[in-house]
Amino acid sequence: MTAAPPTNRIGLTLSDYKGAPSTLCDGCGHDAITSQIIRAFYELGIEPHNVAKMSGIGCSSKTPAYFLNRAHGFNSVHGRMPSVATGAALANKHLHLIGVSGDGDTASIGLGQFCHLVRRNIPMIYIVENNGVYGLTKGQFSATADIGSKLKTGVMNELPPIDLCGLAIELGCGFVGRSFAGDPRQLQALIKAAASHKGTAVLDVISPCVTFNNHEGSTKSYKYAKEMETPLHELGFIPFYEQINVDYEPGTVQEVEMHDGSKIRLKKTERDYDATDMVGAIQTIKKAHDEKQFLTGLLYINENKDDFVSMMDTVDESLATLPESMTRPGKDVLESIMKELM
C-alpha cells in the first residue's frame, strides 16, 4: 500500500491544484511558472473552486488550462483580459482572480486595458510571462524586446522596450515584482505574497521562449537571464497562519506586513533597496535599463491603497447571486416614479 499523498491546510493534495497537461514546447519558461503557481496555491491552501483563471491570447494565455482544474478559466480575446477580469471581480468579489498574460498580450495589443486595470487597482494577481517575442505567430518581436536584442533571423530590435514594472508603478500599482522562470524559489515567494495583496499585483516574469528567443544575442534567453539576474534582496513570505519570529541582525531585513497579516521579509543583499520607496523603485528600474542589468525581486509594495471593488461599497454577498428581493425594487417604487413623471 502506498502512503497517502501529503495534504495542505485545507486537506487537498498537490494534484488537486494541477491542470491539463501542457501543450507548450518542451522547456518553455511558461511551464516553469505554471509549476510555481500550482505549488504556491497548494501551499497557501487557497480553495481552488474560489479561484478564477483569466487570460488573453498567446502562448502564455494558454497556461491557465494547465493549472487549477477545479477553478473556472476564461481565455478571452487578445489583450482584453483586464476588462473581463474587472467585470468578474465586480460580479463576485469573493473570487480570487489570477490572470496570466504575455508581453504581446499586455504590452502591445492590451496596453490600454492593462493600464486601466492597474489604475483601478482591481484585486488580482497579474502575471506577465515575458519572453520578448510572439511565440504563437512564430517569433516576431514584442514591445518588451530590448534594444539590440536579436531575432533568430538576425533582425535586430531598434525600439526601446516598454518596462511593464516601471509603468505599473507609475500608474499607482501597489505590488510590483520582477522575476525569472528559472528562479523558482523567488518566483514562488512572489506569487504567494501577490496572493495576499489586496489590489492588483503585477509580476513581470522573464520566461524564455525556447523555440524563438533562446539564442545567442537574445536578452530574454535562459543563458542571458541566468548570467545577468541580480536579485534585489532575498525574499521570504510568511503566511498569516504560519507566523514565525526569527531574529535578524538589525538593518538587514525589511519586513512588510500585508493586510491579511501575512509578512514579506526582504533580506538585504549588498544593495540597500527599499521596496516601499516609489521614486527609488522607478530610479532603480531606469538605471537598470541604462546599465543593462536584470534586477529581480519585489520592486515596489504599498499596502495602503483602496482596491476598486472595495470602493464600490457593494453588499457583502456576491452581486452575481443576489436574490430578486434585493435586485428588483417593489411595485411602490415604480408607482412613485410614474407619479413624478405625470
Add this chain to the structure above:
Amino acid sequence: MNTLALDSKEKTGKNVVNDFSIQVATVNGSGSQSSNNVLMRSIFQMGIPVSGKNLFPSNIAGLPTWFTIRVNKNGYIARKKHIDIMIAMNPQTAIEDVKGLNPGAVCISPIELKLDAVRSDVRHYQVPFAELASKASDNMKLRKLLTNMIYVGVVADLLNIDQAQIDIAITKQFDGKAKAIDLNLNAVKIGREWARENLKKVDQYSVEPMDKTQGKIIIDGNAAAGLGCMFAGVTVVTWYPITPSSSLCESLIDYLKEHRIDKASNKATFAVIQAEDELAAVGMALGAGWAGARSMTSTSGPGISLMSEFVGFGYFTEIPTVIFDVQRVGPSTGMPTRTSQADLMSTFLLSHGDTKHICLLPGSVQECYEMATEAFQIAEMFQTPVFVMTDLDLGMNNWMSEPFKYPTTPINRGKVLTAADLEKAGKFERYADVDGDGIPYRTLPGTDHPLGAYFTRGSGHTAKATYTEKPEDYLYLMDRLAKKFETAKKHVPAPVVDTVSGAKVGIIAFGSSDFAVQESRDQLKEKGLATSYLRLRALPFTAELKQFVDAHDVVYVVEQCRDAQLRDLIRLELPESSMKFKSVLHYNGLPIDADFVTEAIIKGEGK
C-alpha cells in the same frame, strides 16, 4: 409698436384647436431647454396630447438648436413636417427659419430682427424681448435665461395656455428651488402681460383643455430603458459615454443610487463602472455575465463597431449580457445628434465568422422599459449577448406614454447549475445539448463542487469545453448554436400585427418609425387606401412575418436607413416573396414623419 406685418392683417381663417406644431429656434447652451419643457408640460397638463423633439448640434454651446412641440388632439406624436408656429429667437438662423415656413404660418420673433421684411405672407408677432428681459432681472446673465421664459408667456397668451398649468410646470421644472421658481414665474408673467396689452391675435391656433393625458407620463426612451434595467435586477453596469446613449446609463445610475441601496447594510446591490472605451465596456459586461451578474452596457454605432470582436466571443462562448444600441447617423462619426436605424443589419450579424444575435426593437418608450427588462431574461435564458436597439429620436426625445407596468414575470436566471444540482446530476458538460433546445447548462465561478469548473475559450471547444479542432466537434457546436437561435424565435417579442380585411397593401416597420406609420395609415385610409401593418419587435423573425407577407400583394418596408437593411433581411428570410417588397427609406437624420410615408406609398401605388 409694430407687432404685425401690415400685409398679414388678413382674415385669420378657421380656428385650429389642439392641432399644430411649435418650433423654438435658439442657441444651444442658452438655457432654453427648461422653457421648452415648461411649455410642453403645461399643454400636456391641460389634457392635450403632446410630443417634444430636440434637434440639437454636436456641440456644447453657441450653435443653433431647435425644439419642436407637436400638439395633437388625436394623439399623433410623430414629427410633423411643417411648422405652424415658429419662435425665432436665434439671430443666426432666423432668416432661414422664417423662410422655411408655409404661407400663413406664425412667427414670433425679437422685434429687432425685422423678420416681417423677410416674409410678408407669414403672421408676425414681434416682441421687444430685450426690453422685457431688463424688467425681469438686473443681472445680465439671468436676463438671457429669462428671455426664454418671456417667450413662454407670449405663447401662453396667444394660445390661451392655462396659467395655473404653467405655474405647476415651473414648480416641477425647478424642483422646489423657490428663488428660481419666482424669477421664472415672473418672467412668464411679464411676457404674458405684454402680449395681452400689445398683441392683436391674428392667427387661428389655440389650445382648449381635453382629458386625453390623464394618468399619462412624459419620459424619454433612455430614461425608460434605464428604469427597465433597474427593475430587471441589473447588477453590473459598464459604459463609455457616447451620444445619444449616455443618458441611458446616467438615468440608470440615478435610479440605482436611489432605489437599489440595501436597507439593512446601506450598501449597493449594484456596481457601475465607466470604462476606458467600448472594448473594455463590453469586456467587463461579459466578464460580469460570465461570473453570474446581470450585466449590461449601452452605446451607439461607433461603440457597436468596437465591440464587434468581443460580441462574437460572447456568442461563441455563450455568455449573457445586454447591449443597448441607441442608434445615430453613421457611417463613422456621422451626425452624432441625429437619428437613424442604420445599424440594424451590422448589429444583427455583428462579428466575424457565422454570428447572429437576438435583437429587440422597442417602438415606444413603454417598450424601451419593457424590452430592457425582457432582454435580461432572454440573455440569461439563452446565454448570449442580446441587443436592444433604439435610436436617438426614441432615446433622447420626450414622449407621452401610458405609465409603465410592474414586471409580472419573476427574474429567471436561466440554466445555471448549483453544487447541489451537480451532485444530483453526477455529470456536467458545459456545451452539451441536454434538453434538445440548443441551450446548454452553465455553472458560475465559485461553485463548490469537483464537477463545477469549466474552461471558457473563444477557440474551438467540445461539449466538455475542452480545446478542439476536430470537424465533428465544430459542427456539433455550430449546429447547436443555430438550434438555440431557432428556439429563441419562440421567446422573442412577437410582432404587432394589424391585418385589415381586404387590404392588399401591407406595411412593415420597426422602432421609432411606428408613430409616423400609424399616422400615415390614417392618412392613407382617408385617401381610400386600406393598409395592414406589421410592426417588427425583434430579430430573429418569427412565423408571423411569413403569414403577413403571404397575405398581401405588396409590402412596403419603412425604415430609417439608406440601404433598405430590414427589407434585405426579410428577403433573405423569405426569398420566394422577394419581389413583393417596396422600400420607404427616410435617412436625412430627422425623425421620419407621416407625410413622407404617405407620399411614398401613394406614389408607389400609382395613385
